[in-house]
Amino acid sequence: MPTPPPRSPHGHPAEVLRVALRLGLTSFGGPIAHLGYFERVYVREHAWLSAEQYAALVGLCQILPGPTSSQVGFLIGLHRAGWRGALAAWLGFTLPSALLLYGCARFAMRVQEPLAGATVHGLKLVAVAVVAQAVWSMARRLCTDAATGPIGLCAAALLLASGAPAAQLAALAAGFVAGLLWCRPASVPPHAEPLAGGRAAWLALAAFALLLLTLALLAWRYPHSGVALAQVFYRAGALVFGGGHVVLPLLRAPLVPGWLSDDAFLSGYGLAQAVPGPLFSVAAYLGAIAAANAPTAGAVIALLAIFAPGLLLAIAGSSLWLTLAHRARLRSGITGINAAVVGVLAAALYNPVWTSAVHDAADVAVAAGALLLLMTQRVPPLVVVALCAAISIVRRTFNGG
Numbered sequence: 001m002p003t004p005p006p007r008s009p010h011g012h013p014a015e016v017l018r019v020a021l022r023l024g025l026t027s028f029g030g031p032i033a034h035l036g037y038f039e040r041v042y043v044r045e046h047a048w049l050s051a052e053q054y055a056a057l058v059g060l061c062q063i064l065p066g067p068t069s070s071q072v073g074f075l076i077g078l079h080r081a082g083w084r085g086a087l088a089a090w091l092g093f094t095l096p097s098a099l100l101l102y103g104c105a106r107f108a109m110r111v112q113e114p115l116a117g118a119t120v121h122g123l124k125l126v127a128v129a130v131v132a133q134a135v136w137s138m139a140r141r142l143c144t145d146a147a148t149g150p151i152g153l154c155a156a157a158l159l160l161a162s163g164a165p166a167a168q169l170a171a172l173a174a175g176f177v178a179g180l181l182w183c184r185p186a187s188v189p190p191h192a193e194p195l196a197g198g199r200a201a202w203l204a205l206a207a208f209a210l211l212l213l214t215l216a217l218l219a220w221r222y223p224h225s226g227v228a229l230a231q232v233f234y235r236a237g238a239l240v241f242g243g244g245h246v247v248l249p250l251l252r253a254p255l256v257p258g259w260l261s262d263d264a265f266l267s268g269y270g271l272a273q274a275v276p277g278p279l280f281s282v283a284a285y286l287g288a289i290a291a292a293n294a295p296t297a298g299a300v301i302a303l304l305a306i307f308a309p310g311l312l313l314a315i316a317g318s319s320l321w322l323t324l325a326h327r328a329r330l331r332s333g334i335t336g337i338n339a340a341v342v343g344v345l346a347a348a349l350y351n352p353v354w355t356s357a358v359h360d361a362a363d364v365a366v367a368a369g370a371l372l373l374l375m376t377q378r379v380p381p382l383v384v385v386a387l388c389a390a391i392s393i394v395r396r397t398f399n400g401g
Helices: 013-026 031-045 053-062 068-108 115-142 150-164 163-183 198-221 226-241 244-255 262-272 279-290 295-325 328-357 361-376 381-398
Strands: none
Touching: 013 031, 031 053, 031 068, 031 150, 031 163, 053 068, 053 295, 068 198, 068 262, 068 279, 068 295, 115 328, 115 361, 115 381, 150 163, 150 226, 150 328, 150 381, 163 244, 163 328, 198 226, 198 295, 198 328, 226 279, 226 295, 244 262, 244 279, 244 328, 262 279, 262 328, 262 381, 279 295, 361 381
C-alpha cells in the first residue's frame, strides 16, 4: 500500500511552544496522565487534530520504544507547525522538569548529612511505591492471557537469577521471540496519516542505527568519557518499551556503581516523581551527578541522549505507520516484548528498589502508605514525595541520627 504524502502544517512554532510549556509546567502523574492532558488541550481545547488522529498517534507511540508522551507531543508539534513545531513541543514539555531536576542535582551536591541521608531514604521509599504501582498497572494491561503472563514471569526470573546487564537484553529478545510464536498481535488504531516524508523516515532510521553503533564503539574506546555517558543514556532510551518507568533497570545496570551510587540513582528517580513533565527528564539529574566535574555538560548530554532514539523512531514510525500496522507478526513480537518489560520492571522492584530502601517494619508502612495514596489518585505525587521525605527526616531526628 503506497504511503500518501504528509500534510502541510498550518500553525506557528511559537504557538506550539506556548501550549507545550503550559503542559510541561502542569502535567503531573506520569505518561498515562500526560496523554489525558494532551487529549484535553490539543484535541478538545485547541482542536489541532481530531480524536481519531490523536488515537492513531498514541497507538503508534505505544508500540515504539521510547517515552510515549514525549513522542506524541513531538508528533503533534510536527503536525501543527512542521519541524520547528516538533522541536518547540519537545522543548516546552521537557525543559521545566529538566531544569528542576538539574537544580536538585546541584543542590544535592552541596547538602551535607544527616539531612541529605534522611531525605534520600524518603525518596527511595517513594521509588518503592511508584515502581510497585507501575508494575501493577502495566501487568493489568500487558500480561492478560495464558501467553503474556508466563513471558513476564520468566523475564523476572531471568533477571533475578542473573542480575547481569546483558540479562535485560536477553529477556527482551526472548520476549520478542516468544511473542512471534505464541502472542496475539498488538492492537493499533487503523486511522493514521504520515507526518514525515519517506526520505525523512529513512534518514531518521539511519541516524538511529548509526548513533547506536557509533556511540557503542566510541564508549568502548573512551570509557568514562562524555561519549560513554551519552552511550549509556542513548541505549536505555532505545530499549524502553512500555513506559518511562522501564528506564529504571535499563539505566541502573550501567550507571551503578561506575558513575554514581545507588542512593544517588534512586534519589533522582524519587525526585522525578515530584516534578511535572516526562519521567525521562531524570536524565538531567543523573547526568549532572555522574559528571560531577562538569555537571551542566553531563546533564545536557544525558538529556539529549536519552530522548534522541525515541524521537528518531517517532519520525520514522509516523511515515512507516501503514506498513507497520499491517504486519501482524511483527505486532505479535511487540506484544511479547511488552510482557517481558513487565517482568524486567518487577525484578527491579525487588532489586535494587526494595532491597536498598526497606530495612524495617516502619519502612514497609511508609512505602505501603505512599502506594495507597498514589493508587487512589487523589493525592498529587508531589505531596506523596514531600510526605515521605518529611517522615524520614522526623524518624532520623527522633532516632538521634
